[in-house]
Amino acid sequence: MATTEKPDVILEDAFVLAEPALADWFIAGPLILGFMFGSLCLMQRKNTLLQARIAIVGLVLMLLADIGLFLNVLENGTVVMTMGRWFPPFGITFAADMLGATFALIAGIVGLAGGIYGLSDIDDTGRRYGFYPFLLLMMAGVTSAFLTGDIFNLYVWFEVLLIASFGLIILGSEREQLDGATKYAVLNLVATTLFLIGVAYLYGIFGTLNMADIARKAPALQNTGPHFTIAILFLFAFGMKAAAFPLNAWLPASYHTPRIAVSALFAGLLTKVGIYALLRIFMTMFPEDRQELALLIAIVAALTMLLGALGAIAQTDIRRLMGYLVISGIGLMLAGLALGSQIGLSGTVFYSAHSMIIMTALYLLTGVMGGLMGTFDLGRAGGLYARAPWLAALCLVLIFAASGLPPFSGVWPKILLVKGAIDVGIWWLAAAILVSGLLTTIALVRMFSFSFWRPAAEEDLEAFSFADHRIAISATVGLAALTVIAGIFPEPFIQVSDRVAAELNSPTSYIEAVFGSSTEEAN
Amino acid sequence: MRTLIFRTVAPYLTSLMVLYSVFVLLRGHNEPGGGFIGGLIAASALAIYGIACGVSPVRRAIRFHPMAIAGFGLFLAAFAGVISIFVDVPFLTGLWIYPVLFGVELKLSTTLIFDIGVYLVVLGSITSTALALEERERD
Numbered sequence: 234m235a236t237t238e239k240p241d242v243i244l245e246d247a248f249v250l251a252e253p254a255l256a257d258w259f260i261a262g263p264l265i266l267g268f269m270f271g272s273l274c275l276m277q278r279k280n281t282l283l284q285a286r287i288a289i290v291g292l293v294l295m296l297l298a299d300i301g302l303f304l305n306v307l308e309n310g311t312v313v314m315t316m317g318r319w320f321p322p323f324g325i326t327f328a329a330d331m332l333g334a335t336f337a338l339i340a341g342i343v344g345l346a347g348g349i350y351g352l353s354d355i356d357d358t359g360r361r362y363g364f365y366p367f368l369l370l371m372m373a374g375v376t377s378a379f380l381t382g383d384i385f386n387l388y389v390w391f392e393v394l395l396i397a398s399f400g401l402i403i404l405g406s407e408r409e410q411l412d413g414a415t416k417y418a419v420l421n422l423v424a425t426t427l428f429l430i431g432v433a434y435l436y437g438i439f440g441t442l443n444m445a446d447i448a449r450k451a452p453a454l455q456n457t458g459p460h461f462t463i464a465i466l467f468l469f470a471f472g473m474k475a476a477a478f479p480l481n482a483w484l485p486a487s488y489h490t491p492r493i494a495v496s497a498l499f500a501g502l503l504t505k506v507g508i509y510a511l512l513r514i515f516m517t518m519f520p521e522d523r524q525e526l527a528l529l530i531a532i533v534a535a536l537t538m539l540l541g542a543l544g545a546i547a548q549t550d551i552r553r554l555m556g557y558l559v560i561s562g563i564g565l566m567l568a569g570l571a572l573g574s575q576i577g578l579s580g581t582v583f584y585s586a587h588s589m590i591i592m593t594a595l596y597l598l599t600g601v602m603g604g605l606m607g608t609f610d611l612g613r614a615g616g617l618y619a620r621a622p623w624l625a626a627l628c629l630v631l632i633f634a635a636s637g638l639p640p641f642s643g644v645w646p647k648i649l650l651v652k653g654a655i656d657v658g659i660w661w662l663a664a665a666i667l668v669s670g671l672l673t674t675i676a677l678v679r680m681f682s683f684s685f686w687r688p689a690a691e692e693d694l695e696a697f698s699f700a701d702h703r704i705a706i707s708a709t710v711g712l713a714a715l716t717v718i719a720g721i722f723p724e725p726f727i728q729v730s731d732r733v734a735a736e737l738n739s740p741t742s743y744i745e746a747v748f749g750s751s752t753e754e755a756n
Numbered sequence: 757m758r759t760l761i762f763r764t765v766a767p768y769l770t771s772l773m774v775l776y777s778v779f780v781l782l783r784g785h786n787e788p789g790g791g792f793i794g795g796l797i798a799a800s801a802l803a804i805y806g807i808a809c810g811v812s813p814v815r816r817a818i819r820f821h822p823m824a825i826a827g828f829g830l831f832l833a834a835f836a837g838v839i840s841i842f843v844d845v846p847f848l849t850g851l852w853i854y855p856v857l858f859g860v861e862l863k864l865s866t867t868l869i870f871d872i873g874v875y876l877v878v879l880g881s882i883t884s885t886a887l888a889l890e891e892r893e894r895d
Contacts, residue, residue, distance in 0.1 A: 258847070261847040268833075276827040278823060317849050
């Protein structure tokens, strides 16, 4: 009765007819799971308990898909799937190389930790306002941004994650939150608009939006159009997204206002999408423009890491202090992009992964500390050591890791970056990395000594009970365990980041993965 | 806005518009129309009903919360893409069947499921906003 196929067109000309391996579906997994479980949560608005369960299942499945994708890419190289099986420059391509797969994997871990922490942090009102649907949609947006191979599609995922983050940041609709959200929204939309203008110019010159297609056409068109203008536009737009100095004003103005689980996810994920986009654009698509801009990026990197750390020292609110540390970390990631060498990029990738984990963990820890002390104000903080001595140990682990002290995960990427800077003789960048590490240590130890060693301002605080904070602490400890593992056994992690750097330095593998044998006929 | 004429006409207008929105939805793909514009027409139909007869009759009439409708639409759209996994083609590939019913050939596809999803997302989210705004007006 039903015929399955009506061959009124020649399929070979329009479609990729090769069947995708089942393992290749991992690349679309986070997107599908995020949307499906997010919409299931949305349909269960009133049933807040069921909503949380659905969301955790969804986040676990997303993490499993990320792991599957990572292992697949690790074994078989870049995985490509073009939606609707159109030929690559025309269909939307998802292409996961080691860079995208690594970032997606870490994002999955961070998202799950944030979702678990949210079980204790987000009350019924917050859930009815849509914490879990927004969280899942944001995770779908972030992960797909890491995996897409089409620059306009990257813009779409930026919009998805931004809109979801707007919803998350005003969860609770307090006056302070709306103030922070306004600054966050306006400045982010400025950056997004610049990004879109850049994409429009790009399409005008190249006639394509597929990243691999742009990458293979870029060398020939190097001197024909306003290449450099586009590069500057993208640097500006993503520098703003990543909160690099002097475009960082929105971050400390907004990151301390939402719930801690939301701040933690933002700190772990959103700025890193900016870093990912910079790496993708300047390493894969415009390597020559990156060389021209290297000095500018290096100066921005040094200023970002120093001023971020100095800003952290100046804060009295722990949450704001953490916000400045996020900025300082962005400087380090930009340093590797400025160097552009194998070792520098390896350091950047390792540091990004480290920073995603550690900043989320620090924010979650801040939430636990603030809950115990009843305040985030350093002026009134105190008395934690007497009440929860082992929390001090957890805090010290995270402080050491964030400052880049051995034996935790922060030390290795910093060594790579410093070595990379010294190798090419940019001593001031190496010095900035070391000084910013020192300043970060000062800022965090100051926070530590105020909140742990000083006697409590109010004596009548109730005793600490582990049961109340079980969920929150397990999420934090899980992340801290990762940084300990990466600190003590850095070898596999450095191997992965080295491979990412090698792939970034020779984008041909990415281009060939997308276009396969059709590369020659297009030229 | 609650004049006698408007209140009398609104239910007929609303039902006509919803009917038309479904027509526009099904007409899509190769001709002007589709899920987005269809959803907008349906949402404005509900908005007109809300202006004429008040918000609570609308909420009763659509039974589910508008956001839940939007959620279901999103689920449907994602599901339409996932069907591809069972036929070994990439995500979101349009799959067609042509059953003949009473001598009429029907063109059914996953694209249509996706479009119905878009229709419901637009209907749900715009209705949710419109009803919230209409409610606020009467305070």
